[in-house]
Amino acid sequence: MRAEQDSLKKTVCETEIEIKNADGLHMRPAMQFVDAANQFDCDITVSNDKNSVDGKSIMQMSMLAATCGSRLKIKAEGSDAQEAVSVLRQLVEEKKFDKPEPGNKKQKAKRVDE
Amino acid sequence: MKFSDFVCFEAIIGELQASSRNGAIAELVSALDKAGRLGKGNCEKITKAVIKRENEASTGMGKGIAVPHVQHGVVKDVVAAIGQSSAGIDFSSLDKQLVYSVILLISPADNPDRHLQAMESVFGHLQHDKFRKFLRQSQTAEEIADLLREVDENPSLE
Numbered sequence: 001m002r003a004e005q006d007s008l009k010k011t012v013c014e015t016e017i018e019i020k021n022a023d024g025l026h027m028r029p030a031m032q033f034v035d036a037a038n039q040f041d042c043d044i045t046v047s048n049d050k051n052s053v054d055g056k057s058i059m060q061m062s063m064l065a066a067t068c069g070s071r072l073k074i075k076a077e078g079s080d081a082q083e084a085v086s087v088l089r090q091l092v093e094e095k096k097f098d099k100p101e102p103g104n105k106k107q108k109a110k111r112v113d114e
Numbered sequence: 115m116k117f118s119d120f121v122c123f124e125a126i127i128g129e130l131q132a133s134s135r136n137g138a139i140a141e142l143v144s145a146l147d148k149a150g151r152l153g154k155g156n157c158e159k160i161t162k163a164v165i166k167r168e169n170e171a172s173t174g175m176g177k178g179i180a181v182p183h184v185q186h187g188v189v190k191d192v193v194a195a196i197g198q199s200s201a202g203i204d205f206s207s208l209d210k211q212l213v214y215s216v217i218l219l220i221s222p223a224d225n226p227d228r229h230l231q232a233m234e235s236v237f238g239h240l241q242h243d244k245f246r247k248f249l250r251q252s253q254t255a256e257e258i259a260d261l262l263r264e265v266d267e268n269p270s271l272e
Contacts, residue, residue, distance in 0.1 A: 023226040026233060027181070028171055058175050058208065059241045065234030067227045 011042075013081040017092045018071050021099035025066040027058075029097040034058045036091050042078025044088070055088070115235040117262040120219075124149040125195035128254035130216070135205050139164050139182050142195040142218040152220070156188045160220060174207025178250060179240055183219035185229060192221040192232040196258060198250070215249050239265060 019025055025033070037044045037055040044055030046064065048071075053060035055074065066072055072092075076084045091097065125145035132138040140161045147157035163184045167173075174180040180203075195218045202212030217236055221229035239245045245265065252258040 024230045026226070026230060027173060027183070031171065057241075059177070059179075059237055062175070062233055063237035063241060065230035065237075067230055 010077060011079060011081040012075070012077050013085045014073065014075045015085050015089055016071055016073050017089050019066045019068055020093060021096045022068050023099060024068045024070070025061070025064060025072075027062055029099065030061040030064075031058055032091060032097055033088065034061055036087055037084065039087075040076070040078070040080045040084035042076045042081040042084050044084060045075045045077075047073045047075070115231045116266040117235065117239075118266050120192045120232050120235070121194045121196060121262060122146055122149050122151050123255075123259050123262075125151070125193075126255040126258045127195070127197035128252070128256075128258065130197040130199045130203070133199070133201060133203060135168065135180075135203055136165055138197060138199065138203050138216050139168065139218065142182075142197050142216060143220075145197075146193060146195045146218070146220065151189070151193045153188050160184065160186060160188065164218065164220075168205075172206040172208070174205030174213050175240075176207055176209035176211065177240075177246060178202075178211060178214040179217070179246065180205040180207065180213040180215075181217045181219060181233075181236060183221065183229075185221045185223045185226070187223040189220050189222050192219060192228050194219050194232065194236075198252065198258065200253075215246070 034056055045052055046055040048064055048066060053064060055061060074085055074088055127145060130138050130141055132141045143161045143164060144157055146152050152160055163186055164182050167184045168182050173182050197216045199214055202214055205213040207213060219232055248261050252261055
């Protein structure tokens, strides 16, 4: 993760994350991601090797269709960029959307709304 | 993935009879069933599973679109049905607006990547205003099928 300040004091923060839940970034994880992203003021762009999309749009995030094991780049621009990237990385890589990892499918998925 | 790789063209409904969310889901599942895509005797089971998933979190993504779906062992590969409602259906969408185009996806239980590929295709198209507009303007199953074939052949159309 790296953060830079440009002349307008806009923080830009970027990181690469790996999708770790077995089912990948399907609709509910995508919604969790978008909900988390929308708590921040900064602009958030998420990219794979084909597309760059708005991390705050559920339709665009669903389009990424990132499978388990795939990597995405998160770029945040704005005053709270650093915190946003940190929270999103945590959701994807540590909480893994509260979903099972491969080989651990029995674990019951938690509700995602609220 | 192209639409023709997973959309069941015999399960496209130009004007849904149902005016409720559950009714629309049942109608689309039944269309897939009639087209022979769900195996024997699974229609009711699949309808219930889709409604259960929908109750957990709405798939009404906003902009008049809902994508109810479920992963289920009765299908070997992902299959989709599409229905339109000119009156609009309440799907408890994110933007609280009515849904005019419903895309139902049934994906195999043991292949999450296949489900994601179909989602990528569906949302890749749906995020284009022009595609959503064309879809909503299509009034018959034939018009919808033609639209899907057109974007399959010429993705730059959007």
